[in-house]
Amino acid sequence: MTNASLSRETLLPKLAAHVLEHGLGGASLRPLAKAAGTSDRMLIYHFGNKETLISDLLEYIAGIYSAALDMALGETRPATRQECFERILALGRGPAMQPFMVLWWEIVAGSARGLPGYKEAAEQMMAKQLVWLEGQMPEDDPDPAGGARYLLTLIEGSLMLTVVGHAQTAREGLLASDLAPS
Amino acid sequence: MTNASLSRETLLPKLAAHVLEHGLGGASLRPLAKAAGTSDRMLIYHFGNKETLISDLLEYIAGIYSAALDMALGETRPATRQECFERILALGRGPAMQPFMVLWWEIVAGSARGLPGYKEAAEQMMAKQLVWLEGQMPEDDPDPAGGARYLLTLIEGSLMLTVVGHAQTAREGLLASDLAPS
DNA sequence: TTCCTCTTGTAGCGATTGCTACATTGATCT
DNA sequence: AGATCAATGTAGCAATCGCTACAAGAGGAA
Structure with a gap:
């Protein structure tokens, strides 16, 4: 059993990479x-x-996604929600996160289809991203919890639009929000 | 050729249904x-x-999605952006749109992965949804074009969160936005 | 040693995949 | 009538799918 478990844990990183x-x-x-x-x-x-x-692989991937988020913590906290939004959106669009992004939408699709294990992994990844985002909110934000949820919704919407070739649409939408640069 | 085209067009609806x-x-x-x-x-x-x-099937599906949107036009225009948002979100979460929703995330995933035909279909479907949304904006909205893009981003983010079991997160995020019910 | 359990390789099963070669129909054109 | 051509059925190909039966090695326990 111990040996089998060890082998499983040895396998998972390479499977995840593939x-x-x-x-x-x-x-x-x-x-x-x-x-x-x-x-x-x-x-x-x-x-x-x-x-x-x-299923096990998805669970493992959710774990390394969580670790990747922890390593991406910024040195300085952003001063405004707008700056927070833009910083995280840039992170999500960056090349380092791209493999995760491509896989992410596959996980969302599997979750929508009801494939076993997908929804659990997606749920866990979003929960992690949420608490991570709360920690990234401006220090003087009046409602960090609500603000993080608001930003999460906007960020994920923007990332999806980016993926389907509507990055410009998302950018223009931001200008009509309360996050518009003054 | 005419016969072949006719057959193709006869096949596509049943393929789309499947x-x-x-x-x-x-x-x-x-x-x-x-x-x-x-x-x-x-x-x-x-x-x-x-x-x-x-590819052809995706193009056809984008077409019927467009037609489905046209048929879902409300009788009355919403009075506020918030009402507009909630009405459309309810439409997207409704059972009638569910098959489209499940398929939609699969198309997004394929688009992210670069599968042939996926990005074109996704782009077209979002473009259609955008102009449709513009027509649904409140009559007295100061910036219908920008507002529609803003709402689109929020709606799609909310729909994604719903699909992965975070509907509550999206709901709480809305309360921290400028769309919060007064 | 003798057994026993864990781990692994080899070989293969039946099913399904996208696609094709070949033959046959039926209608139209000359 | 004879020729032509699009449309379709039948059969099958090589590749891949998830999974399994069987045997063999390895290492510890008796």
């Missing part, structure tokens, strides 16, 4: 196994079946 | 063909290969 690069949808056992340095036979041995492999 | 119910990811030729009352053989004959079939 999925971050090639996506969840087309992920099949043999390519996953090759990326992790084993065989499909062993993946089934360690995880039981593909469904729980994906 | 995809709206079962998703794009797992869509393979034989189930698609069965749903459309033909064979995989004929799907390839009419569309050339699966990739252009999916």
Whole structure:
């Protein structure tokens, strides 16, 4: 058992790396196994079946996403909600977060479709992002909790619009909000 | 040619119905063909290969989505941005739009992944939703174009949060925005 | 040693994938 | 009538899918 668990935990990082690069949808056992340095036979041995492999993998990915957010904490807190919004949006659009972004929308789609494990992972990732965002709110913000939720909604909407080629639309929308640069 | 085109246009509605119910990811030729009352053989004959079939199908779906929006035009224009927001959010969360919603996030994911045809369809669907939303803005709104873009960003962010089980988060975020009910 | 359990490789199963070669229809055109 | 051509069915291809049966090695317990 201890050995099996150890192997599982050894496998997960490499599986996650493969999925971050090639996506969840087309992920099949043999390519996953090759990326992790084993065989499909062993993946089934360690995880039981593909469904729980994906579930466990999503849970693990949610964990490293959380760690990535912690490492992206800014040195200085932004002074305004607008600055906070723009800083985080730039982070989300940046190349470092791009593999996560591409995978993220796949997780959202799986969550909408009801695929096992997807909604749990998505829920956890959003919850983490929310508390992270609360910590990034301006110090003098009158309502950090509500403000974080408001910004989260706007940021995710903007990121989605960006992904489908409507970054300009999101940018123009910001100008009509209470976050518009004065 | 005329006959082939006619057949293609006859097939597309049934293909769209199947995809709206079962998703794009797992869509393979034989189930698609069965749903459309033909064979995989004929799907390839009419569309050339699966990739252009999916592209054409996405384009067609964008069209019927546009038509569905036109049919969902309200009798009365909302009086405030807040009312407009809530009305449209309720529409998006309603059961009638649910098949579209589930498919939508799959299209967003494909767009992020760069799958052929996905980004074009997503772009078109968002553009349509945008002009539709502009027509739904309050009559006395000082900036209908900017306001529609702002609302679109907020609505899509809220819908995404809803899909991953964070509807409450979106609701609380709204309270911290300038759309909060007075 | 002898057993026993954990781990792994080899080989393969039946199902499904996108796609194609070949033959046949039925209608239209000359 | 004979030729032509789009449309369709049948059969099957090689590749891949998730998963499993079987055997063999390894290492600790008796």
